[in-house]
Amino acid sequence: MKNRQIQRMLDDIEREVRYTRKMIGRNALDPKVMSAMENVPRNEFVPKSYHDAAFDNGPLPIGHGQTISQPYIVALMTDLLELDADDVVLEIGTGSGYQTAILSQLCKQVYTIEYVPALADIAKARLESLGYDNITSMTGNGYDGWPEHAPYDGIIVTAAATHIPKPLIEQLKPGGKLVIPVGRPHLYQELTLVEKDVNGEIDIREVLGVAFVPLQGERDEYI
């Protein structure tokens, strides 16, 4: 039963990647990303009342007005980071912890920050009970990043920002990538890929139109 549902989710992701290939610049995602999507049990990350829809290719409510992101978007954002096994990643917006678990399969260590204490507590307990042991979490404002563990090979923001937070650019390693939805918080954003080259130069590319819940606690540091 479950295997068929997971296969359907993987097929849905592949189909949507093909539909959007011109925008996202790839025909298929990295097989390692697809195996992480296959192996992390999304049903463990959604509320019991939504179990029947756990492998549908759509977002679902997780309480506190927040959502677990659509599988295609989780897979795409992970793919855009182009992670290596020894990379260190920062995630802003733990939410259910699903994206966190996916990242943990593809890098050495994930640091994750969640703004809503109740969500942070649930996600931490869930990730521990599922046995993910390369994740460190905290409750706080991810706008400021997590300077103690910086710099990061990859940074992923899973809430909508009005601008790219300066602290996150600063905490990116030369050669690192930041993926963040940027735009109008309650409407529409551009999934944005920020790359810092080895000389520290920044390249910014808009990848795809998306709709995320707002990033809380932004500060006025426009760049």
Ligand code: SAH
């Ligand atoms: N990746 C998550 C997405 C959850 S929705 C998942 O797939 O389950 C976005 C999350 O970002 C919410 O849980 C919200 O509380 C959190 N968030 C919003 N602003 C934040 C901030 N400034 N710092 C950290 N987390 C934030």
